Amino acid sequence: MFLQIGEIAEQIPEISPHQKCAYVDHIFKSNPQLQGVAVTEGGQAVALIMRIRFYQQIGTLYGFTLYMGRSVGLIMDGSPLVVDYKTPITEVSRLAMDRSEEHLYDYVLVTHEGALFGAVSVRDLLLNFAEIQAVAASFLNPLTGLPGNLSINEWMVKSLLQEQFSVLYIDLDHFKAYNDTYGFKEGDRMIQATAEILKHCTLRLEGFLGHIGGDDFIIFIDDYRYEEYCRTIMAEFDKVMQGFYHPGHLAQHYVLTEGRSGVVEEIPLVSISIAVVTNRYRRFDSIEDLSSEAARLKKKCKMIKGSSYVDDRDRFVSKTC
Numbered sequence: 001m002f003l004q005i006g007e008i009a010e011q012i013p014e015i016s017p018h019q020k021c022a023y024v025d026h027i028f029k030s031n032p033q034l035q036g037v038a039v040t041e042g043g044q045a046v047a048l049i050m051r052i053r054f055y056q057q058i059g060t061l062y063g064f065t066l067y068m069g070r071s072v073g074l075i076m077d078g079s080p081l082v083v084d085y086k087t088p089i090t091e092v093s094r095l096a097m098d099r100s101e102e103h104l105y106d107y108v109l110v111t112h113e114g115a116l117f118g119a120v121s122v123r124d125l126l127l128n129f130a131e132i133q134a135v136a137a138s139f140l141n142p143l144t145g146l147p148g149n150l151s152i153n154e155w156m157v158k159s160l161l162q163e164q165f166s167v168l169y170i171d172l173d174h175f176k177a178y179n180d181t182y183g184f185k186e187g188d189r190m191i192q193a194t195a196e197i198l199k200h201c202t203l204r205l206e207g208f209l210g211h212i213g214g215d216d217f218i219i220f221i222d223d224y225r226y227e228e229y230c231r232t233i234m235a236e237f238d239k240v241m242q243g244f245y246h247p248g249h250l251a252q253h254y255v256l257t258e259g260r261s262g263v264v265e266e267i268p269l270v271s272i273s274i275a276v277v278t279n280r281y282r283r284f285d286s287i288e289d290l291s292s293e294a295a296r297l298k299k300k301c302k303m304i305k306g307s308s309y310v311d312d313r314d315r316f317v318s319k320t321c
Contacts (some may be wrong), residue, residue, distance in 0.1 A: 005092045006085030008128050009118030014040045017047065019299060021058065021067045021075060024049055035121060036107040039076050043115040047072075048080035050106050079176040085112040086198070093129045096122060109295055143188060144195040146211035155208050155220045156287040162279075166226045168309075169275040169294045170198065170233070172215035173302060177267035178244070181255045190270065191215055197236045201229045226311075230274050234307040237272040273301040274309035281312060 013027050017039050027037055028051050039047035049072060055077050058067045067074060083092050083098060096108055107119040141148045159165040172194065179187035191214075198217055202209040207221035242250060249255050254266040275297035277290060284290045292311065301310040 003128060004085060004090045005083055005087045005089050005108070005120060005125075006110050006112060006117055008089070008124055009085070009120050010124075012038055012107065012119045014038045014116060015072065017041060017071065017073050017076065019072050021054075021070060021072055024054060024070065024072055024144075025058070026060060030287060032085060033054055036119065037118060038107075039072060039108055039115055040116050044111045045080070045082050045111060045116040046272055047076035047078045048107060048109060049076050066261055071292065077103070080109050082109045082111060085110055085117055089125065089128055092120070095300070096125060114249040128211065139315055141211035141213070143210045144192055145197075146195055146217075148211060149213070151208075151211040152212060153287065155210065158286070159220050159222075160284055160290070164223050164279065165295065166221050166224055166276055166278045168219040168221075168226060168230070169277070169291065169298055170219065171273055171298070173271045173273055174267050175215045175270055176256055177257045178270050180257045181249075190241075191245075194241055194272070195239065197233060197240060200236075201233050205229055211279050222282060228275055229311040230276065233274065234272060234309065239306055241270055268305070271305075271307040273298065273304075273307070275301050276309060276311040278312050 012034065013025065013031075014039055015027075024037055028034060034051065036048055036050045039049060054075060058064050081095060081103075083095065092108060097104070099106070107121060108125065109119050110117045110146050111266045139147055139150050156167075159167060170188075175187065175190070178190065194215070194217070195209075195211065198219065203220055205219065205221045206224070207219050210218045210220075212218055245255075249269065254268050256264055257267050258264055268301055275294050277284075277293050277297065284293070296308045297312065301308055304310075
């Protein structure tokens with residue numbers, strides 16, 4: 001996903017700064033598709049000569065006579081964009097687009113261990129950048145912009161190798177009733193608001209936040225310091241949810257809607273449940289084991305009224321504690 005610029009670089013001719021312009025003319029005429037030539041000294045890239053500017057200069061009234069018998073030092077660009085092989089394509093794209101209009105379509109020179117490795121055209125750069133964006137988009141949930149299941153599975157496998165980890169499985173209680181009462185648009189807005197709350201807490205945890213789908217989220221952290229953040233998530237969620245209901249529903253603490261049995265029932269307002277799995281007390285050999293334990297704790301959490309969390313000590317904390 002994080003493609004390095006060197007992976008798409010192609011070799012281009014190298015000349016010394018002492019070569020004559022006539023030699024550059026010969027190279028370009030021998031290679032009609034070639035757009036540029038690198039100027040190197042001791043293997044290091046020092047300048048660039050692009051076809052279009054080369055012929056603009058020698059094509060003037062006296063240009064041919066003035067330049068052809070003289071060194072390329074008179075016409076070369078001594079400040080080309082030079083990047084290391086390992087630089088991400090996304091970063092090179094930004095640097096390339098920040099150049100002046102005159103140099104916008106110049107080659108990007110790529111070095112490896114200080115020596116010239118090759119060059120990348122702006123066309124190839126943008127084509128690969130677009131492909132990277134498309135791949136990145138496939139890893140993200142379209143509603144929240146958070147990493148989706150592909151990234152979540154990678155983090156789950158990585159967590160199993162950590163000395164310490166905590167995985168917070170988060171979902172919304174009675175969300176279907178809210179959707180049925182207020183509509184899918186408002187339901188989507190609630191999920192987005194939940195994602196924002198979780199983002200802020202995850203930044204403080206220095207963890208990873210993923211969106212499993214629907215109203216289900218997951219947070220990975222590499223320690224056991226989750227309790228304060230669970231309480232913060234619960235408190236912030238309950239506060240923000242006040243703005244998603246009509247005053248009448250807030251006053252009565254429920255909505256009337258059809259339950260899972262098909263009968264109209266009094267369904268409580270949406271709350272948030274957090275099931276916390278750690279490796280404090282047991283080893284997990286697979287992500288299936290981890291998911292199974294999460295499902296067990298999640299079931300216990302769902303039985304608690306209001307926003308709450310349950311950790312792997314089977315200890316629960318609700319917003320009223």
